[in-house]
Amino acid sequence: MTGRLVIDYGSDLETEIKAIEAVIEAQTAVCERFPARWLALELLEDGEDLRVRLAGIAGGDRVLAAADQSQDRLRRKYGDTAAVLVPNGRYEWINTLVRESVSQTVPDRPPLSDRIDKALTHRWFGLPIFLASMWVVFKLTVDISAVFLDWVDGLMGGPIARWMAALVGALGLGGTWVESLVVDGVVAGVGGILVFVPVLMALYLALGVLEDSGYMARAAFVMDRLMRRLGLQGKSFLPMLVGFGCTVPAMYATRTLERRRDRVLTGLLVPFMSCGARLPVYVLIAAVFFPRSQGTVVFAMYLLGIIVALALGFILNRTVFRAEAATPLLMELPPYRLPTLRAVWLQMWRRTSAFIRDAGTIILGTSLVVWLLMAIPVGGGRFSDVVVEESAFGAVSSAVAPALSPAGFGSWEATGALITGFVAKEVVVSSMSQVYGVSAGPATAPATSFVADLREIGSSFLQASADTLRAIPSIVGIDLLEDGDDAQPGALLTAVREGFNESSSGHGSLAGLAFMVFVLLYTPCMAAVAAERHELGARWMWVSIVGQTALAWGMAVLVFQVGKLIGFG
Amino acid sequence: MLEQLLATIQETGGPIRIAELSGRVQVQRSALEPMLDLLVRRGLLDGWDGNDVACGKEACGASCGGIQGCPFLGRGLPRTLEIRPPA
Numbered sequence: 001m002t003g004r005l006v007i008d009y010g011s012d013l014e015t016e017i018k019a020i021e022a023v024i025e026a027q028t029a030v031c032e033r034f035p036a037r038w039l040a041l042e043l044l045e046d047g048e049d050l051r052v053r054l055a056g057i058a059g060g061d062r063v064l065a066a067a068d069q070s071q072d073r074l075r076r077k078y079g080d081t082a083a084v085l086v087p088n089g090r091y092e093w094i095n096t097l098v099r100e101s102v103s104q105t106v107p108d109r110p111p112l113s114d115r116i117d118k119a120l121t122h123r124w125f126g127l128p129i130f131l132a133s134m135w136v137v138f139k140l141t142v143d144i145s146a147v148f149l150d151w152v153d154g155l156m157g158g159p160i161a162r163w164m165a166a167l168v169g170a171l172g173l174g175g176t177w178v179e180s181l182v183v184d185g186v187v188a189g190v191g192g193i194l195v196f197v198p199v200l201m202a203l204y205l206a207l208g209v210l211e212d213s214g215y216m217a218r219a220a221f222v223m224d225r226l227m228r229r230l231g232l233q234g235k236s237f238l239p240m241l242v243g244f245g246c247t248v249p250a251m252y253a254t255r256t257l258e259r260r261r262d263r264v265l266t267g268l269l270v271p272f273m274s275c276g277a278r279l280p281v282y283v284l285i286a287a288v289f290f291p292r293s294q295g296t297v298v299f300a301m302y303l304l305g306i307i308v309a310l311a312l313g314f315i316l317n318r319t320v321f322r323a324e325a326a327t328p329l330l331m332e333l334p335p336y337r338l339p340t341l342r343a344v345w346l347q348m349w350r351r352t353s354a355f356i357r358d359a360g361t362i363i364l365g366t367s368l369v370v371w372l373l374m375a376i377p378v379g380g381g382r383f384s385d386v387v388v389e390e391s392a393f394g395a396v397s398s399a400v401a402p403a404l405s406p407a408g409f410g411s412w413e414a415t416g417a418l419i420t421g422f423v424a425k426e427v428v429v430s431s432m433s434q435v436y437g438v439s440a441g442p443a444t445a446p447a448t449s450f451v452a453d454l455r456e457i458g459s460s461f462l463q464a465s466a467d468t469l470r471a472i473p474s475i476v477g478i479d480l481l482e483d484g485d486d487a488q489p490g491a492l493l494t495a496v497r498e499g500f501n502e503s504s505s506g507h508g509s510l511a512g513l514a515f516m517v518f519v520l521l522y523t524p525c526m527a528a529v530a531a532e533r534h535e536l537g538a539r540w541m542w543v544s545i546v547g548q549t550a551l552a553w554g555m556a557v558l559v560f561q562v563g564k565l566i567g568f569g
Numbered sequence: 570m571l572e573q574l575l576a577t578i579q580e581t582g583g584p585i586r587i588a589e590l591s592g593r594v595q596v597q598r599s600a601l602e603p604m605l606d607l608l609v610r611r612g613l614l615d616g617w618d619g620n621d622v623a624c625g626k627e628a629c630g631a632s633c634g635g636i637q638g639c640p641f642l643g644r645g646l647p648r649t650l651e652i653r654p655p656a
Contacts, residue, residue, distance in 0.1 A: 080653075083611040084571045091570035091604060095596070114588045121586065207645075216645025224584040238622045238646055249643070253622045258615070258654065329584045330605070330614075330650040347644075 006037075009089035012077065016070035017041065023066040027059030043067035044074075045086045113335040117218070121333075126222040134302065137210070139295030141202040142283060144471055146294070148198035149283070151464040153490050156191035159453040177384035181371055184434060189367025190359050192433025192492070193426050196280035201352050203279060208347040212339035216241075221331050230314045233257070233326050236266040240309065243273030244302075245351075247524040251531035261321045265313060267536045268544055271524045272309040274302045276355065277425035281519045284429055288493045288500070289509035297516075305520050308551075358426065366427045370420055370434055388435060407518065407556035408504035408511030418518065424525040436495035507564055514560040521552035570596075571604060575613060578652055605650060615653045619646035 009017065020040035024030050030039070034050075042050050044067065054060035074082040081088075120129055164187050168179045210216045223237040235257060243250035250270045254263045274282075282301050286294040373393035377386040388394050389412060397416030404410040404418070413435045421428040497508055504511035523529060523545050533541040577593050578585060587605070591598045608614040623643025 080613055081572050081575065084608065084613065087607055088571040095570055110588070114586075117586060117588070211645040217647035219645070220647055220649075221584050221586070228583055235649070235651060238617075238649070241646065242623050242643055245643075249623055256617050256622050327652045327654060328578055328581050330578055330587060330590060331584055332587045332648040332650075334647065 007089060007093045009086065012074065013044070013085050013089060016044065016074060020044070020063065020066050020070055024063050027057075027063060029058040030054065030060055030063055033057065039063070040067070041086055044070060046071075046083070111335065113214070113333070116336055117333060120215070120218050121221050123225070126218075127226060130219055130222045131303070133210070133215070135296070135299045137203070137206040138299035138302065141199060141206055142286070142295040142298055144468055145198040145202040146287070147464045147467040147471060149195060149287075150490070151460055152198060153195045153492075154460065155457060156187065156195055157490065157492075159457060160191060161187050162453070163450075177375065180375065180384050181368070184374075185368050185371030186364065188434045189370065189430040190364050193280060193359055193363050193430045194356070195433075196283060196429065197352060197356065199279060199283050200276060200355055201348055203276070204348040204351040205344060208344035209339045211347070212337065212343050214334040214336045217331070217333050221333060224329055224331075227310065227313075228326050230310055231317050231326070232310070232313045233262050233266075235329060236262060236269070236313075239266055240270055240273050243270045243275060245276060247271050247273070247275050247528040248531045251528060251535050254535055264536050264540055265316055265321050267532060267540065268316065268547075269309040269313050271528060271532075271544065271548060272305045272312070272521065274305045274520060275425065275524060276351075277525070278519055280426060280429045282516055284432070284493075284496070285512045285516050288496045289512040297513075301516055301520050304517065308521065308555075312551075355426075358424070362424050363426050363430050366420055366423050367430050367434065370416075370427075370431050374434065393435070403553075404518075404556075405503070406561065407514045407553065408507055408560040409500060409515045409518075409556075411499050411503035413499050414503065414515060418522070421519065422523060422526065424527070425519065428519060432496065433492055436492055436499060504560070507560070510560050510563040510568060513563065514556040517559050518552045518556040521555055522549050570594075571608060571613075574601075574604060575608070575652060578650075609650065613653060614650045616648065616650045618648040619643040622646055 008014065017037065017040045020043060021036040024034070024036040024039055039050070043063070051064060054064055071082065074085060078085060120126060122129075161183055164182050165174070165179060168174055168182050173179060207216075210219075220237055220241055223241075224235075227233070227237055236254075238256070239250045239253035242253050247270055250273065251267055254266045254270065257263045257266060278301075279298070282298045283294065286297040290297045370393060373396075374388050374391045375384040375386065376392040377383065377390060378392050378395045379390045381387075381390065389398065393416055394412055397412035397419065400419065401410045401412050401415040404415055409415075413432070416435055417428045417431040420431040500511045500515070501508035529541060529545060532544055536544070574590070574594055574596075577590060585593075587601065588598065591601050594601070596604070605614065605616075609616045620643075623646065
């Protein structure tokens with residue numbers, strides 16, 4: 001085969017190529033170094049290196065000027081797409097060549113992933129399938145981990161508390177404020193939140209399976225479609241999806257959005273996504289008031305967060321923020337894979353250990369501060385020997401509590417826990433564990449030997465493992481656990497139930513529901529507020545704090561009052 | 570060809586999978602992906618993935634294990650392209 005391959009780029013581009021070629025051919029120094037047509041095409045494609053080289057050659061400036069004029073003319077006619085006219089011509093030529101020379105006798109069978117996607121990302125069925133799969137995740141998470149949750153609870157409230165008290169006693173500090181600090185501060189606070197580690201492990205395991213299988217990417221696809229229908233930028237859902245893990249990186253993720261209005265709007269919506277820290281609160285309250293449908297209640301909270309975010313986005317998009325047409329997204333969905341046990345386990349372990357690290361730092365610190373505030377008397381009495389209601393913690397909480405009475409949880413205990421929740425949401429549970437634990441008085445477990453404790457821990461662990469396996473079929477309604485297997489509610493659960501029943505005049509479950517709604521909607525944590533200030537500025541940070549707290553209060557009151565009116569709970 | 574790609578994305582009005590786009594423009598996926606990369610390089614498409622969304626240094630800190638170890642669901646985010654809005 002001989003002869004030069006010349007691609008026809010179409011009349012407009014060919015005219016410009018010829019115009020540049022004419023200038024090149026008039027410059028001998030340039031012509032000697034480069035083939036004229038090749039150089040013209042390179043310059044039209046913005047060859048930066050060539051431009052630098054040409055600038056140093058006699059007559060090169062004239063060639064560059066001619067190329068710039070041609071580009072200007074093409075840009076005026078074709079707009080932004082002028083930048084791809086040359087490669088476009090090549091692709092057209094290749095496409096024509098392929099069509100003329102290749103004939104396909106057997107149609108391509110779409111890969112399995114594409115066939116599955118037709119169902120899972122379907123225009124109408126995609127969203128219900130996504131919601132159903134998330135319901136299964138939460139049902140599995142809560143139901144399967146419940147047995148281990150009780151096991152860890154027993155461990156913390158029994159042997160660990162006894163060992164710590166014995167250790168303090170051995171150091172000659174028994175009966176002093178140090179024992180109170182260790183047992184009521186550290187064990188009750190940090191232990192109270194570590195109880196929920198099995199729930200988080202189960203959730204992270206399920207999410208790991210969804211991520212590893214490739215389904216999580218489909219969630220973004222399905223949600224983009226929904227958000228677009230509501231007039232929101234689908235791209236905003238990506239930071240929101242990160243918000244299910246933690247609000248802080250989600251807030252920083254808003255910077256991937258081009259326009260400031262999108263960044264601010266998304267930044268205001270991100271905190272409504274339930275982060276992992278809120279899960280222990282939902283699980284605790286659901287275990288107290290909705291023991292038979294814990295998974296569904298927890299799922300409902302996550303769903304409510306999405307609904308509130310979408311509704312608020314819809315309203316803000318039509319009022320405060322000027323609506324702009326959303327541009328379509330093109331998504332590269334990874335092929336479906338069978339998740340590997342190792343990858344899923346590693347992922348779960350990373351996330352759980354990050355949570356435990358938090359428990360050792362921020363939760364420990366806050367638990368100690370809460371203990372200190374509970375130990376400081378404000379109406380007489382000695383340090384660390386005071387009725388909690390008469391401590392600094394009790395006094396501040398009691399002052400704020402009336403504001404929450406319309407929502408049914410206006411007790412100083414619940415209010416105090418919510419106030420500490422401004423630091424971090426995990427702290428709500430550790431504070432509840434501290435205040436309700438202290439109010440309920442010390443546990444009166446019989447003293448046993450260290451060896452007997454170890455034996456008890458081992459046998460209860462085996463029993464919990466067996467019960468967990470028997471709990472798996474409950475997801476499809478088959479209950480293999482006998483009635484006697486249902487764990488008796490612990491002291492904390494009983495104290496929380498009594499506290500909520502008292503503050504709501506007997507509508508405890510309704511007050512519990514309103515409490516969960518409040519926790520879902522109010523300011524996530526101090527770190528998230530700092531991220532908000534960094535990304536959106538101080539003004540929007542305050543709008544967010546005040547707006548979220550007001551919305552949380554309004555929604556909680558609505559849930560409690562309307563629930564009472566219709567006779568629920 | 571490239572203009573047709575951009576027009577097809579714009580016409581969908583909603584999210585579209587790369588596999589679906591490949592079918593619509595009758596270009597095999599292996600040929601389509603370099604075309605999309607070119608459009609990103611030339612500034613006609615914006616592209617981002619889990620790394621861009623979840624890996625803000627301020628959020629994850631220096632000890633972050635990267636997107637594969639992302640504890641915040643960043644690993645599950647798909648690579649996404651969008652027609653760049655006019656400046």
